[in-house]
Amino acid sequence: MESAVLKISRQRLNSYIEASAQIGKTENGGLYRLALTPQDQKIRDYFKNCLIEAGLEVKIDDFGNMYGWRQGENASLPPLVLGSHLDTQANGGKFDGVIGVMSALEIISTLNEQQITTEHPLVIVNFTNEEGARFAPPMLGSGGLTGELAKDFIYSIKDEEGVTFEEALEKINYKGNKEDRLTDWAYFMELHIEQGPTLDKEKIDIGVVEGIQGMSWLSVKVEGCTNHAGPTPMEDRQDALVSASKMVTNIYELAGEFSGLKTTVGKLNVFPNSPNVIPGVVEFNIDIRHENDHQRHMACKVLKERLSSIAFQYDTEVTIHTIWDNDAVLFDQDIINSVEASAEEMDYSYTKIFSGPGHDAKYMSAAGNSGMIFVPSTNGISHNEQEFTDEKLIAQGADVLLKSLLKLDKII
């Protein structure tokens, strides 16, 4: 029973997003809600109550992923799945992840209100630790679910205090059962803010996401020699920070040599980190992304050569490890077509776009049909307390998500 004019309730969707914005709220209006912390537990408890109130069957799997199941007309069909994540970066924004989960909840509320039952069962999901801000790498919940990351690996990852993922999961009482994992689905869709400036700059309502850039993470250790800042002549120094700084600017400049390449050094630590001591060791991470895997691999190769050469120039040693190497992902064509058609029919402006960040939809697409819808981020700002998206734009994204869902319900 599809309706051409069926739209979600903007007011109710806002109330869900606003409720989330209160849990882990920072002074500057952002969120500090790292995965598996007491703040995460609080938003999970709130979300679980919402699922129960919406009449959904709640399931929690052994990675802490939370599901709300709604029956369909045909119980033998695999479910249609909507969702994202409710954890945030340290001092992150209140929309990243949240609008994907809350719009899914809102869609259930709308369907309940309109007494619409889909052919397929529906599932809405909150994935664990998408951000990777407490337990790196990111997307552990969806990575575990889809078998892209091993359970032993995930359980043993430690945060900076030495607490393992498993311990943290148990502590907040969200370690569920392996049998409750989502194992099969017809389509998975994730609504998300773009976290980049393209849609906002061009004043486009909807991003029809074609895929996700490939990504490499490298860890780099630069070793020089710790010494006193006062007496050591400049020419005798083996300053790990001077060497690492030269590397950071070179990594940045490399992006200018490969069209479409993005390089970032986001994390860097200096040892011993004392004002009058020449740094003996610097450790940092490099994040390298490109839509084209070959270009990315070429860039990584050139980068490693340059870092070795800089290390030599400054009489330091460098060790480079690849800690993560994910190829680019292309999303399901049925989903791309449905999203495009829905935006067209609802008269929202749209464009095809590639995602820069990784998302849970990336791992999900390795195990089944998956896709994404983007709404604009004001000035492209994300992973920042100033992250913002107009509520009208979020509601339009949720409308397109709902309409696409109903279209896909008829396909398989």
Add this chain to the structure above:
Amino acid sequence: MESAVLKISRQRLNSYIEASAQIGKTENGGLYRLALTPQDQKIRDYFKNCLIEAGLEVKIDDFGNMYGWRQGENASLPPLVLGSHLDTQANGGKFDGVIGVMSALEIISTLNEQQITTEHPLVIVNFTNEEGARFAPPMLGSGGLTGELAKDFIYSIKDEEGVTFEEALEKINYKGNKEDRLTDWAYFMELHIEQGPTLDKEKIDIGVVEGIQGMSWLSVKVEGCTNHAGPTPMEDRQDALVSASKMVTNIYELAGEFSGLKTTVGKLNVFPNSPNVIPGVVEFNIDIRHENDHQRHMACKVLKERLSSIAFQYDTEVTIHTIWDNDAVLFDQDIINSVEASAEEMDYSYTKIFSGPGHDAKYMSAAGNSGMIFVPSTNGISHNEQEFTDEKLIAQGADVLLKSLLKLDKII
């Protein structure tokens, strides 16, 4: 009663240094004995016992500076003072500071053994928090004693956990009395390792220290815009770390433009410091030293202009504060002459040298006649667990210290 052949006991001096090397010992044979920690308390307790065993009167002042007083023939004369500090850097060496205190103790032991009484009273001293590794800036004990730093300022300085100097001093039971401060002295002398490579490279036994380089500490805050590493196009970025890295290499290169200038960035912190987040803020400190104050001020001026220009180039903001600005110090000529004559008479090779690091003798020289003696540091390595000085060289330095002390005892 001066003797031309009077020498200290190398074996006993080693036993004092070895005892110190056991308290706060690291796996790699260095010391982790930050000021006013339980480790510092333990070495203080050991030192206090040594003072008592040597028959000295123990006094502790309100900065936690520890004194051992030995009577002279003429009680109306101001004392001759020897000493240094027993705190260390995090993972520092076992000689920095320690040999100055322990050689003073050994000199007392030698004088006791030989039943020599000087004209002047003798005082040996352990200054509080010379390193500044826990409570910055360094040299708080000597700075407070000489009135170069205000007591309120010192008491309110917090460590990284927010504990104040005063709280930490009380906690280890070393908050003494203002009346017990050393207020007047004939000469203050500090034996120290060079912490630079000059003496070791040139195989010279004794450094006759002429003075201490002037030093500026600047704190720098670079502000860009936190954003997600994946989608943000390179040309839209305001990456605080790329900007700061360019500054660090420029600060290093600036030293090549002013002969004798030393510049160091030893401490640098990135915020939010997450691998997939473009850094929004970087804070770092610059340490700038020169024997010539005018040259140092010129360099600071040029540096500030360059940092502003780099900040602009990378679309970031920079704020620079001078947190410390100390002019160069020239030591007392009587001391310089006595040290030189003593080394000559004892047939040890010697050279005049300027100190790169600051030392307690720096503040002491603002309030009274002060000077220093250096012994070589192997490969110039210091503030490092690998810091090393041959025991023969330390003993020679202590011999010169003793001989100089006896010479100075006859001057005033």
